[in-house]
Amino acid sequence: MRIIVIGCGRVGAGLARGLGLRGHSLTMVDSDPSAFERLGRSFSGDKVVGIGFDRDVLIQAGIERADGLAAVTASDEANIVTARVASQVFHVPRVVARLYDPGKAEIYRRLGLQTISPVTWGVNRIAELLTYSGLGTTTSLGSGQVDLVEVETPPLLVGRTVNDITVPGEVVVAAITRDVRTMIPSLGAKLQEGDTLHIVVRATSAARLEQMLGMA
Numbered sequence: 001m002r003i004i005v006i007g008c009g010r011v012g013a014g015l016a017r018g019l020g021l022r023g024h025s026l027t028m029v030d031s032d033p034s035a036f037e038r039l040g041r042s043f044s045g046d047k048v049v050g051i052g053f054d055r056d057v058l059i060q061a062g063i064e065r066a067d068g069l070a071a072v073t074a075s076d077e078a079n080i081v082t083a084r085v086a087s088q089v090f091h092v093p094r095v096v097a098r099l100y101d102p103g104k105a106e107i108y109r110r111l112g113l114q115t116i117s118p119v120t121w122g123v124n125r126i127a128e129l130l131t132y133s134g135l136g137t138t139t140s141l142g143s144g145q146v147d148l149v150e151v152e153t154p155p156l157l158v159g160r161t162v163n164d165i166t167v168p169g170e171v172v173v174a175a176i177t178r179d180v181r182t183m184i185p186s187l188g189a190k191l192q193e194g195d196t197l198h199i200v201v202r203a204t205s206a207a208r209l210e211q212m213l214g215m216a
Contacts, residue, residue, distance in 0.1 A: 006053075164212075
C-alpha cells in the first residue's frame, strides 16, 4: 500500500517503522525538517516538508495515488482538517486521525471519520488491566470500547454450547481454536475441553463475561 503519514513525531516515526517492516510504501510529511531525523538511516520512503493539510503539499506527497493516510500531528485541529481533506476531497480509501480530545473523537467518529483517541484508549486499557485480569485481552478495538479476548474453555462450560456464553450486543464468540484448527462457530456448537475461545466483548460487559466463565 502507498501510505502517507502526516506528522513525524514519536507516533509518526514509530508508525513509519512498523508500516515499513510490513512492506508498505511510505511518504512522511512534517513542517519541521529536523523531525525526519527520528526515522533513522534505514528509512527508505519519501519525505515532504510542509503543512499536512495544504493541498499542494498533499499532492507533492502523492495523495492522488495514496491508499491510506494517517494524520498524527500534535494538533487535533490540524489532524481533523487533514483527514477531512484526504477523505472528502481526494477520496483516499483509508484515513485515520489521532485526536487527544475524547469528545472531539466521538463527534467525528459519528460523522464517519475514523479516529483514534490515545486518552480514551489508555484509560480503558489501564482500567482493564487493573480489574479484568482473568481475561487474556489480545486486541482492543476502536478506542477501547470493545476487546478481543482469549480464554480456554473452563470446566463448567465443557459440553455446553456457544449460545450459553452469548449476549447479543455484549458478548460474542467470534472463533474457536481446537487443536490446530480455528473455526467460526454456530450458536449450537458444543464447547470441548482444551478449546481456546476467541471472544469479542464490550468493555463494560467484561465482568459479566467473567461470571459466565466462572472467573468471578
